[in-house]
Amino acid sequence: MPPIRTVDSIIAENKVVVFSKSFCPFCKKVKALFDELKVIYECLELDLMGDEGHILHQDLIKKTGQTSVPNIFINGKHIGGCDKTLALHADGTLQTMLDGTYREYDYDLVVLGGGSGGLAASKEAASLGKKVAVCDFVTPSPIGTTWGLGGTCVNVGCIPKKLMHTASLIGETLKDAPCFGWEVPENVKHDWARMVDEIQTYIKSLNFGYRKTLRENSVTYINAYAQFCDPSDPHKLKVTSKSKSYEITARKFLIAVGGRPKYPDIPGAKEFGITSDDIFSLPYCPGKTLIVGGSYIALECAGFLAGLGLDVTVMVRSILLRGFDQQMAKMIGDHMNKHGVKFLSECVPTSVERIEEGTPGLLRVSGKLKDGEVVSGNYNTVLFAVGREACTKNIGLAEIGVILNTDNGKVICDDEEKSSLDHVYAIGDVLDGRLELTPVAVEAGRNLAQRLYGGSTVRTDYSNVPTTVFTPLEYGCVGMSEDAAVALYGVDDIEVYHAHFQPLEFELSKRDNFISYAKLVCVKSEMERVVGFHVLGPNAGEITQGYALTLKLKATKSDFNRLIGIHPTCAEVFTTMNISKSSGAALQKTAC
Numbered sequence: 001m002p003p004i005r006t007v008d009s010i011i012a013e014n015k016v017v018v019f020s021k022s023f024c025p026f027c028k029k030v031k032a033l034f035d036e037l038k039v040i041y042e043c044l045e046l047d048l049m050g051d052e053g054h055i056l057h058q059d060l061i062k063k064t065g066q067t068s069v070p071n072i073f074i075n076g077k078h079i080g081g082c083d084k085t086l087a088l089h090a091d092g093t094l095q096t097m098l099d100g101t102y103r104e105y106d107y108d109l110v111v112l113g114g115g116s117g118g119l120a121a122s123k124e125a126a127s128l129g130k131k132v133a134v135c136d137f138v139t140p141s142p143i144g145t146t147w148g149l150g151g152t153c154v155n156v157g158c159i160p161k162k163l164m165h166t167a168s169l170i171g172e173t174l175k176d177a178p179c180f181g182w183e184v185p186e187n188v189k190h191d192w193a194r195m196v197d198e199i200q201t202y203i204k205s206l207n208f209g210y211r212k213t214l215r216e217n218s219v220t221y222i223n224a225y226a227q228f229c230d231p232s233d234p235h236k237l238k239v240t241s242k243s244k245s246y247e248i249t250a251r252k253f254l255i256a257v258g259g260r261p262k263y264p265d266i267p268g269a270k271e272f273g274i275t276s277d278d279i280f281s282l283p284y285c286p287g288k289t290l291i292v293g294g295s296y297i298a299l300e301c302a303g304f305l306a307g308l309g310l311d312v313t314v315m316v317r318s319i320l321l322r323g324f325d326q327q328m329a330k331m332i333g334d335h336m337n338k339h340g341v342k343f344l345s346e347c348v349p350t351s352v353e354r355i356e357e358g359t360p361g362l363l364r365v366s367g368k369l370k371d372g373e374v375v376s377g378n379y380n381t382v383l384f385a386v387g388r389e390a391c392t393k394n395i396g397l398a399e400i401g402v403i404l405n406t407d408n409g410k411v412i413c414d415d416e417e418k419s420s421l422d423h424v425y426a427i428g429d430v431l432d433g434r435l436e437l438t439p440v441a442v443e444a445g446r447n448l449a450q451r452l453y454g455g456s457t458v459r460t461d462y463s464n465v466p467t468t469v470f471t472p473l474e475y476g477c478v479g480m481s482e483d484a485a486v487a488l489y490g491v492d493d494i495e496v497y498h499a500h501f502q503p504l505e506f507e508l509s510k511r512d513n514f515i516s517y518a519k520l521v522c523v524k525s526e527m528e529r530v531v532g533f534h535v536l537g538p539n540a541g542e543i544t545q546g547y548a549l550t551l552k553l554k555a556t557k558s559d560f561n562r563l564i565g566i567h568p569t570c571a572e573v574f575t576t577m578n579i580s581k582s583s584g585a586a587l588q589k590t591a592c
């Protein structure tokens, strides 16, 4: 009689064991995987082993609690069934188990940064059964502003920005209200402190909601600053909270630390200036404000501050909205100027001095024009919007071997957000060469988690991402600027259809008469495929979101022509545009 085999004796004698049934498709899948990986394994087809098979199966159930097959062991460690094995293969763990380099970690995944991208990725990974932690820590701004969980968008970006933009639009609507029969008292005043208080209360409710959702999704929230601390162990992280410092390990890391505003290197900038990190919680009205910078954060802040009735000047080094369609950028600048925003063009700041204490106090700002002329002015507040820098300094990434772009400190990754280290990934604002937008970070985070742990192969499609600049007259766009399309296809292959339109809601007050504008940039040689969509007008974001799909689906101008509009809306202008730039015909003016 041969000695009676037990599950324990079999797994002790063999590195890899598959308890299988010959007809089971899941068993076949696992065996095929091991064959493909050229793994030598002991396979026991329990259904073909008579009584011994039955006894072994009962023994297996007792040992593992698992009734189904396949039931897999590697180096004596119980792995589980088919799904578990495939998932371990997908995230690279199976290989480490097979080649003997397997190591137990505190977490499967640690995410550095609890912003838009980090939160999305961590919840998705946890929902796929992984042990996940998120480290999030807000370093106070130079004037001491700090905030809660959720990152830039929720605390010092999209959310408070759009709410302040809304506050300013309400002011505009109040001016129109008498034309609609409302009796509005004269000298209606805006209360800055009340607005900030309401916005901050709302944001705190969002911070609370994020903490709750992490708990509900079994993601560990570590309110601490995370740094790789040991170049010889790239799986180890030091986390430093307000009260203690300790180390954790993880199989994989996701860098989602975002960015923070830059300051120009001039005297007084950090001592007396503020940035978008401070404006949304500023407890006092900023008063007469100088905004330095010509990009979208500068213009949006200038727009809502002016809309709230403040005296606003924008100091622009070169052009407005670099990277955006320059015809649209000029229209935005002209519109803002008409509404009282002053522009100090081709000028850079050289110093900021305090000349009066107070909240807001008084500052003297000096600057230099392009021709060398020195200018200066007094302002209550100076807000710098001169770009953002990736939060990758001092977190030990380069030391563990992660390659960063030396110009901007961002993490260089492949098309699957993997860095130069196999177990380190990056998404969101810190990922080099991608758009800095919340939905982009969220999509990348979800897709990455699905690929790492859910067997997905879907990559994030970074093309044709719609966006909106929330200036007083909003600007929405998707696809290429006219300038970029001409550069790529050549001027002869581009046709632009355009129209000015008047939103119905502006008609009674005759506000911004026919300033709103729409254009489609089309490639002639591709049956006038639309490669650029641009709209300047109320609710441009809402309009652009819907039409963005048409660019994804490669719509042509004739598709737009065949689409029936919704009347009376601003969006319908895109269904009726028939004047092309090349025709030289007088610009169409459409009332909605």
Ligand code: FAD
Pocket: 112, 113, 114, 115, 116, 117, 118, 135, 136, 137, 138, 139, 150, 151, 152, 153, 154, 156, 157, 158, 159, 161, 224, 225, 226, 227, 256, 257, 258, 259, 276, 297, 391, 395, 427, 428, 429, 430, 436, 437, 438, 439, 441
């Ligand atoms: P973040 O949201 O920045 O999150 C990173 C988190 O990591 C932060 O909480 C940070 O404190 C933390 N962190 C950093 N280093 C560490 C560390 N070492 N350890 C632990 N934690 C760390 N996008 C839009 O789509 N629409 C808009 O209208 C819009 N408006 C904006 C307006 C403004 C004023 C700004 C500044 C940005 C705006 N954005 C907008 C951009 C959007 O906010 C960002 O693209 C988005 O927040 C990026 O998400 P993220 O996850 O990459 O990083």
Ligand code: NA7
Pocket: 264, 265, 292, 293, 294, 295, 296, 297, 298, 316, 317, 318, 319, 321, 322, 347, 348, 349, 385, 386, 387, 388, 435, 436, 437
């Ligand atoms: P951007 O988009 O990087 O733009 C920075 C702006 O600031 C741009 O107009 C620059 O002018 C200007 N700038 C840069 N440095 C200076 C100095 N030293 N002095 C004066 N002006 C300067 O930054 P934002 O802050 O608007 O937004 C950053 C990102 O955050 C953005 O991509 C969003 O998605 C989220 P330039 O055109 O270079 O002459």
